[in-house]
Amino acid sequence: MLNQSKIKNQFPIFSHKKDGKPLVFLDSASSTQKPKIVIDVLKNYYETSYANVHRGIYDLSEKSTEAYEKSRKTISKFINAKSAKEIIFTRNTTESINLIAYSFGNSNINKNDEIIVSALEHHSNLVPWQELAKRKHAKLKIIPLKKDLTLDFESYKKLLTKKTKIVAITAMSNVTGTIVPIEKFVKEARKYNAKILIDGAQSVPHLKTDVQKIDCDFLVFSAHKMLGPTGVGILYGKEATLDDMPPFLYGGDMISEVKQFNSSYAELPNKFEAGTPNIADVIAFEKAIEFIEEIGLENIEKHEKSLLKYAKEKFSKYPEVKLYTPKDCKNAGGILSFTVKGIHPHDLATIFNEDNVCIRTGQHCAAPLVESLGEIALNRMSFYVYNDFNDIDIAKKSLKKALKLFK
């Protein structure tokens, strides 16, 4: 177990109670809370060291550039990229995926080509591909889900053809928590020369990720889901793949030479970072990564598995509760979706909220998936470094209260 009280103490938000009730935050899959060191860096940077990057000759600007690029380096090491050039800063996972769908998609996908996604995708890794397929008259194929809530690998093998240009799949579902064995999926795609994008929005904050070992072409994730600030997304791309792609946005910072009627473009990573970037938040994100590394991803994963196991035990005791999680905890991250017979998720969340327990309800930006499970909406608890068994006990008490009320 992690030293929970010591970790919780480092997140200022947990010192604020609501009507004397402590905050039980069970919605980290949506976005996590921030440790003090991340908040402090933001404040400190604006107060003492702020200037634009890549522009000024003066000290402040050079220092800003240095700190911004240092964060890029730290991120590249965190996912074991070959070089920092392979890390592009965007606004969030969604923007990273759109960048690829436009830049790579527009220049590589043609009529009758095929794009493969999975039934587990978040809207942000589904809708950009639907649109690309429409623009290019390409075909969108979907890897089905098995009854045990894992992806059907055998069907995937059959979906791949010589026409498959890109496979875009999540490494962990934000609804069922299913962990996808992505290395197996990458190997298969390679046989057809298809590019492969991994949506790591849920996996990178919780599981050790090594892009060289995975051998994916792209990996995308968001800082705000891993203790970092909002407004920072990461796009990792293999250098050769990114080199072959045209820019996504045009303007300042991404050019090498500009003439009146023609321009040439900067090298990686600047080629994909037009305009003044989100400097302060990128710099603060580095602190979040250091915080995670200090605890250790192996420890985080172990901790979340024990929370998941505990929550499953506690919640499955109620016959009204139906869990939507892979049977084996081995195949799932720290996410537990469920329904309660006779209580609509919105009503349940309202009752939990009275006890200062935050859970997510609704379709979780994955409407096709939730509907395929036969539900109109789900409740979801998700865990991170600051959660403990006590949080789950409090949530269980709220559940008991709701069941009594709606009896």
Place this chain on the structure above:
Amino acid sequence: MDLFSETILDHYKHPSNKGSLKNPTITISEVNPLCGDKLKIDLKIDSKNRIKEIGITPQGCAISTASASLLSEKLIGKSLKEIEALTEKDIFKMLGIEINPGRIKCAMLPLVTIKKALLMKELKEKK
């Protein structure tokens, strides 16, 4: 617990005027895209443009279901003009609870649905 008063829970568990009508004057279905709630309403309107019968098929949370149930009771015998004049305030008063901003959509879904139905009827008649 303010939101889930006895009245709300009672109407949620046993909605009034539940079910479809035979030969309704209008039928309309509405979805709340945020939570996936669905509501179908059948209306029978008499020659004096008053609501004669109402049938609701709710599939949603306690707030939207109770709102539909209470509203269905309130609307029988009302003229279409009177219904058009109903506002958010009337709905909150009818529910008798405090609605936080996140749940206003749920509370309003039934009235919004009925107003939409009446508008459709008007448009159809103009054609």
